[in-house]
Amino acid sequence: MEGHLEHQVTEISxxxxxxxxxxxxxxxLSLAARGTLKPESSGLVSxxxxxxxxxxxxxGEDDKPTIVVEFDTGNILIRGQQNSTLGIHKV
Incomplete structure (x- = not known):
């Protein structure tokens, strides 16, 4: 499972x-991190x-929101699921 997760995060990055x-x-707790989103930010993202x-x-309980944090230089998109939370920093 960890190998698959690492592969998916690398592919997204x-x-x-x-x-x-x-x-x-x-x-x-950070499961995987790449680029500008460091493991230290995992608690904040979650x-x-x-x-x-x-x-x-x-x-509905299964309808999770997507959070968009906007900066002048890009956006961070955050979405929680049942077993994980994903954050993506885009420019």
Missing amino acids: QTPGVVGVICTDPQG GLATQAASLNLGN
Whole structure:
């Protein structure tokens, strides 16, 4: 499983415009990180996804929001799932 996850994160990080990728477990521990999104940011990324999911606007428990953090130099997209959270930094 770890090899597959590492492969997927590497593949995402090689997409044009992507400069960073992080994947965390539900407790916020870094499972894989590439580029600008360092393992040290795993708790923050996971926490943002958890807090956004707690807003649950009546769309069902399985409907997880996608968070977009905008900067002048790019965006960070964060989406939580049942067993992981994915963050992607795009320019």
